[in-house]
Amino acid sequence: xxxxxxxxxxxxxxxxxxxxxxxxxxxxxxxxxxxxxxxxxxxxxxxxxxxxxxxxxxxxxxxxxxxxxxxxxxxxxxxxxxxxxxxxxxxxxxxxxxxxxxxxxxxxxxxxxxxxxxxxxxxxxxxxxxxxxxxxxxxxxxxxxxxxxxxxxxxxxxxxxxxxxxxxxxxxxxxxxxxxxxxxxxxxxxxxxxxxxxxxxxxxxxxxxxxxxxxxxxxxxxxxxxxxxxxxxxxxxxxxxxxxxxxxxxxxxxxxxxxxxxxxxxxxxxxxxxxxxxxxxxxxxxxxxxxxxxxxxxxxxxxxxxxxxxxxxxxxxxxxxxxxxxxxxxxxxxxxxxxxxxxxxxxxxxxxxxxxxxxxxxxxxxxxxxxxxxxxxxxxxxxxxxxxxxxxxxxxxxxxxxxxxxxxxxxxxxxxxxxxxxxxxxxxxxxxxxxxxxxxxxxxxxxxxxxxxxxxxxxxxxxxxxxxxxxxxxxxxxxxxxxxxxxxxxxxxxxxxxxxxxxxxxxxxxxxxxxxxxxxxxxxxxxxxxx
Numbered sequence: 001x002x003x004x005x006x007x008x009x010x011x012x013x014x015x016x017x018x019x020x021x022x023x024x025x026x027x028x029x030x031x032x033x034x035x036x037x038x039x040x041x042x043x044x045x046x047x048x049x050x051x052x053x054x055x056x057x058x059x060x061x062x063x064x065x066x067x068x069x070x071x072x073x074x075x076x077x078x079x080x081x082x083x084x085x086x087x088x089x090x091x092x093x094x095x096x097x098x099x100x101x102x103x104x105x106x107x108x109x110x111x112x113x114x115x116x117x118x119x120x121x122x123x124x125x126x127x128x129x130x131x132x133x134x135x136x137x138x139x140x141x142x143x144x145x146x147x148x149x150x151x152x153x154x155x156x157x158x159x160x161x162x163x164x165x166x167x168x169x170x171x172x173x174x175x176x177x178x179x180x181x182x183x184x185x186x187x188x189x190x191x192x193x194x195x196x197x198x199x200x201x202x203x204x205x206x207x208x209x210x211x212x213x214x215x216x217x218x219x220x221x222x223x224x225x226x227x228x229x230x231x232x233x234x235x236x237x238x239x240x241x242x243x244x245x246x247x248x249x250x251x252x253x254x255x256x257x258x259x260x261x262x263x264x265x266x267x268x269x270x271x272x273x274x275x276x277x278x279x280x281x282x283x284x285x286x287x288x289x290x291x292x293x294x295x296x297x298x299x300x301x302x303x304x305x306x307x308x309x310x311x312x313x314x315x316x317x318x319x320x321x322x323x324x325x326x327x328x329x330x331x332x333x334x335x336x337x338x339x340x341x342x343x344x345x346x347x348x349x350x351x352x353x354x355x356x357x358x359x360x361x362x363x364x365x366x367x368x369x370x371x372x373x374x375x376x377x378x379x380x381x382x383x384x385x386x387x388x389x390x391x392x393x394x395x396x397x398x399x400x401x402x403x404x405x406x407x408x409x410x411x412x413x414x415x416x417x418x419x420x421x422x423x424x425x426x427x428x429x430x431x432x433x434x435x436x437x438x439x440x441x442x443x444x445x446x447x448x449x450x451x452x453x454x455x456x457x458x459x460x461x462x463x464x465x466x467x468x469x470x471x472x473x474x475x476x477x478x479x480x481x482x483x484x485x486x487x488x489x490x491x492x493x494x495x496x497x498x499x500x501x502x503x504x505x506x507x508x509x510x511x512x513x514x515x516x517x518x519x520x521x522x523x524x525x526x527x528x529x530x531x
Contacts, residue, residue, distance in 0.1 A: 002023055002024055002025045003024050003025065003047040003048060003069075003305040003306070004024070004025040004026075004027065004045060004046050004047050004048070005019055005024055005025070005026045005027070005046060005047065005048035005049070005050060005301060005305070006026075006027045006029065006032070006042070006043070006045075006046040006048070006049050006050070007019075007026065007027065007028045007029065007030065007050040007051075008029055008030070008032040008033035008039060008049065008050070008051055008054075008055045009030060009033045009050075009051045009052035009053070009054045009055050009074075010030040010052060010054075011028070011030070011050060011052070011074060011294045011297075011298070012290070012291055012294045012295070014291065014294070014295060015050075015074075015294035015295050015297070015298040016028050016298075018295060018298035018299060018302060019298055019301075019302060022302040022306060023306070024048075024302055024305060024306070027046070032055075033051060033052075033054045033055025033056075034054055034055075036056060036058070036060075036061065039055065039061055040060060040061050040064045041064070043061060043064050043065045043068065044064050044065060044066045044067060044068075045067070046065075046067060046068060047067055047068065047069050047070070047305055048068070048069060048070045048071070048072065048301050048304075048305055049065075049068060049070075049071045049072070050071075050072045050074065050297055050298065050301060051071065051072070051073055051074070051080070051081075052073070052074050052075060053075065053077070053080055054080075055080065056080045057071055057080065057081040057082060057086070058082055058085075059082050059085040062082065062085045062086055062089050062091065065089065065091065068089070068091050069090075069091060069092065069304070069305065070091065070092045070093075070094060070301055070304050070305065071086060071091060071092070071093050071094065072094045072095075072096075072297040072298075072300060072301040073093070073094065073095045073096070073297065074096055074099075074290075074293040074294045074296070074297040075095065075096060075099075075100065075284060075293050076095055076096070076097050076100065076284070077095075077234075078093060078095050078314060081093055083314060083315055084391075086315060086387075087315040087387055087388055087391045088388055088391055088392075089388065090384060090385040090386075090387045090388035091387065092304065092310060092313050092315065092316050092387055093313065093314045093315050094297065094300050094301065094304075094310075094311065094312050094313050094314070095297075095312055095314060096292075096293040096296040096297050096300070096312060097153065097312055098153065098296070098312075099289060099292035099293035099294075099295075099296045100283070100284035100286075100289035100290075100292065100293055101153050101154050101157060102157060102288075102289075103283065103284055103285075103286045103288065103289035104154050104232060104283040104284055104289075105154050105155075105157035105158045105161065106161075107232050107258060107279075107282060107283045108154075108158050108202050108204070108230055108232040108258075108283075109158065109161050109162070109165075111230050111232060111256035111258065111277055111279070112141065112146075112200055112202065112228070112230050112256065113141070114256055114277045115228050115230065115254040115255065115256040115275060115276075115277050116138050116139050116140070116141055116200075116228065116254075117136070117138035117139075118136045118138055118254075118275055119277075120277050121136065121274070121275065122136040139199075139253075141162075141165050141166075141167055141200075142165065142166045142167070143166060143167070143168065144167055144168070144199040144200060145167070145168045145169075145170060145197050145198050145199045145200070146158075146159075146162045146167045146168070146169050146170070146198065146199070146200045146201075146202065147170050147171075147172070147189075147194040147195070147197065147198025147200065147201045147202070148162075148169060148170070148171045148172070148173075148186070148202055148204060149171075149172050149173070149191070149194065149201065149202070149203045149204065149205055149214065149215075150172075150173055150203060150204035150205035150211075150233070151171040151173040151176045151181075151184065151186065151204070152173070152175070152204065152205075154204045154233075155171070155173070155202075155204030155205075156184060158202060158204060159171060159184055159185070159186050160184070163185050163186075167200075168187075169185070169186040169187070170186065170187045170188075170189045170193070170194055170197060170198065171184075171186045171187070171188055171189070171194075172188075172189055172190060172191045172193075172194045173188070173205075176188055191214075191219070192222060195219055195222040195223045195224075196222060196223070196224060197224065198223070198224060198227060199224065199226070199227060199228070200227070200228050200229075200230065201215070201223070201227060201228070201229050201230065202229075202230040202231075202232070203215070203230070203231045203232075203233045203234075203237050203238070204232075204233050205233060205234070205237065206233075206234060207233075207234040207235070207236045207237060211234075211237055212236055212237070213236070213237070213238070213239055214237050214238075215229065215237060215238040215239060215243070216239050216242065217239050217241075217242035217245075220238075220239065220242050220243060220246055220252070221246075221251075223246075223251070223252065225250075225251055226251075226252075226253045227251075227252055227253065228252070228253050228254040228255065228256070229243060229252060229254075229255045229256075230255070230256045230257075231255075231256075231257050231258065231259055232256075232257075232258040232259065232283045233259060234259055235259040235260040235261040235262070235263060235265075236261045238257075240260070240261055240268060240269045240270055241269045243255060243269075243270065244269035244270055244273060247270075247273050247274075247275075247276065248273070253275065254275040254276065254277075255270060255273075255275075255276045255277070256276070256277040256278075257270060257276070257277070257278050257279075258278075258279045258280075258281055258282055258283050259281055259283070260281075263281060264280070265278075265280070300312060303321055307321055307324055307325075308324045308328065309321040309323075309324045310324075310367075315387055316367075316370060316386060316387045317364060317366030317367045317369075317370060318364075318367075319331075319364055319367045323363075323364055323367075326363075327363055327364060327367065327368070328436075329432040329436045329437070329438055330360060330363060330368060330415070330432055330438075331367060331368060331371045332371075332438050333415060333430045333431070333432055333438035334368045334369075334371035334372040334375065334415055334417075335371045335372070335374060335375040335529065336375065336430065336438055336440075336452050336528050336530075337372060337375065337415060337416075337417040337428050337429070337430050337440075338371070338372040338373060338374065338375020338376040338377075338378075338417060339375035339376070339378060339379075339526075339527075339528055339529070340375075340417075340428045340440070340443075340526065340528075341376060341417055341418075341419045341426050341427070341428055342375060342376035342377065342378060342379035342419075343379055343524070343526050343527070344426055344458075344524060344526075345376075345379065345419050345421060345426055347421045347422065347423055348396075348421060348422070349376070349396075349398055349419050349420070349421055350397075350398065350399065350420050350421055350422065351398065351399040351400070351401070351419070351420040352372070352373060352376060352393070352398060352399070352400045352401075352417070352418070352419055352420075353401050353402075353403070353417075353418040353419075353420065354368075354369060354372055354400070354401070354402045354403070354415065354416070354417055354418075355402075355403045355405070355415065355416040355417075355418075355429075356368070356402065356403070356404050356405070356413075356415055357405050357406075357407060357408055357409070357411075357413055357414045357415070357416070358405075358406065358407035358408070358411065358412050358413030358414065359407075359412050359413030360413035360414060360415050360431075361404040361405060361406070361413065365402060365404070367386070368415065369390075369400065369402060370386040370387070370389060370390055371386055372415075372417055373389040373390055373393050373400065374386045374388075374389035376389075376393075376417075376419065377389045377392050377393060411431045411441065412431075413431060413432075414429050414430060414431040414441060415429065415430055415431070416428070416429035416442070417429070426444070427442075427443075427444065427445070428440060428442065428443050428444075429441050429442035429443075430442075430452075437451065437452075438452055439451060439452065440452060440486075440499065443458075443488065443497055443499070444460075444495070444497065445490070446488040446489060446490055446495070446496075446497055447488055448486050448487075448488040448497070448499060449486060450484070450486040450499045450501070451483075451484045451486075451501055452501070452528055452530060453483060453484065453501035453502070453528065453530060454527065454528055454529075454530045455501075455502050455503065455504055455505050455506070455525075455526075455527060456499060456500060456501050456502065456525070456526040456527075456528065457498075457499070457500040457502060457506045457511075457523070457524070457525055457526070458497070458498070458499055458500075458522070458523075458524045458525075458526055459471070459497065459498045459500075459514070459520050459522060459523050459524070460495065460496070460497050460520065460521045460522040461495075461496050461497075461498070461519055461520045461521055462493070462494075462495065462496065462521075463489045463490075463491075463492060463493050463494055463495070463496040464493075464519070466519065467487075467496070467498065467519060468485070468487070468498075470514065470517055470519060471485075471498060471500065471514070472485075474510055474513050474514055475500070475502065475506070475510065477510075477513070478506075478507055478509060478510040478513070480502050480503070480504060480506055480507070480510060481502065481503040481504075482500055482501070482502055482503075483501045483502060483503055484500070484501035485498070485499075485500055485501075486498065486499040486500075486501075487499075505525060505527070506525050511523050511525065
């Protein structure tokens with residue numbers, strides 16, 4: 001059955017058509033997002049939800065979203081989505097960070113011009129018939145120093161445009177390397193140096209615990225006298241009351257804000273101050289940007305629902321369509337390995353250690369980690385998936401670590417998963433053969449070559465004659481057909497294991513019969529999600 005998507009905010013007809021062209025059943029109700037009760041009533045029917053900013057996806061809405069797999073936000077900000085609740089529910093939250101980059105960067109540049117030349121005030125004065133030519137003395141941008149806080153996607157475009165205006169550009173960004181800064185033609189500096197040198201400061205960082213109030217009263221006091229501050233990024237990055245005080249004192253010559261700590265901003269300390277330009281969060285408000293993000297979210301959601309590709313997710317590692325094709329069998333393997341050790345482990349897990357070897361070590365390890373942890377956590381919570389499992393593991397205090405290494409054995413690559421409890425460590429390793437099928441290749445340090453099936457039986461015993469016959473005869477007596485039979489041992493007469501891939505679950509009576517023989521130390525039925 002085709003995936004079903006609800007669009008509960010206004011999206012372009014072209015975006016709606018993308019869903020339809022990809023074979024997705026789309027329900028376009030652009031005003032539904034405003035009715036939270038009605039949305040909660042119908043959301044359980046859908047696999048995907050496409051929104052802008054009007055729809056509020058609360059924990060209550062998510063409780064009713066029994067089939068929801070993905071929420072796509074046409075735009076950058078996802079303040080209207082409860083991401084923690086979505087993660088616990090196993091719902092991917094995507095945004096479209098690239099569709100409005102140019103538009104937002106251009107708005108910042110426009111705001112810089114506006115505050116440099118006092119254009120809004122001069123326009124209002126002229127409209128009023130005052131002709132106050134001498135009142136509005138501006139400054140040039142040429143040869144001025146622009147301090148850019150955050151030189152990522154949007155900040156990088158601002159840097160490029162500012163260099164075209166013959167400005168000297170300095171940037172503070174902990175993630176900006178010297179080589180990248182040189183290529184961009186900007187000077188990488190620390191925050192205090194930027195504050196001291198910049199004639200204009202523009203912010204282009206997300207709002208996080210690290211960036212909140214980055215222009216605090218203390219930091220604003222470090223700025224150069226006559227500085228002008230532009231914020232088209234996020235409200236909460238600047239102490240607005242402190243900035244208002246410095247504007248009144250004349251230390252700050254002007255400010256241009258598109259975003260505010262409280263929105264909609266009906267009142268604010270910056271309002272009605274001279275040489276303060278304010279716009280109502282227009283950074284992404286161009287025809288081109290609105291169309292771009294709508295098309296982008298439709299493509300991203302379609303790709304995920306149809307191929308498993310994850311792009312621009314905020315609560316899960318991204319997996320491109322190309323990666324999904326190559327990694328599909330490895331993600332399945334990671335899930336099976338996690339499922340094996342999860343089903344074998346009855347006591348609380350303290351740590352999960354994952355080793356990636358060879359070609360596996362060069363893949364998207366974050367995604368493989370999520371698949372592994374999901375496989376493990378399904379032991380106690382069948383509803384977890386790659387999104388929710390890391391959240392569940394963190395809540396339980398489970399430590400997750402990974403190790404990468406070059407090819408070290410007979411296989412081009414493999415994955416080994418070890419879980420640690422207070423009582424023991426348990427490990428299993430696997431690889432993907434050239435036929436694209438995952439295999440178990442080591443259990444408890446014993447080498448095997450086991451095809452993975454939906455229903456399996458795992459046994460341990462001392463290496464003695466008669467094990468194969470006993471297992472085969474018992475399965476036959478109880479009508480269980482064996483599809484594949486794998487044996488392994490530590491050495492002659494030592495510990496041995498058997499792994500049976502069977503066509504149906506092994507009944508309790510058959511397991512009891514095996515136990516009666518006294519030949520087995522452990523008899524464990526296993527189930528795997530095999531497509």
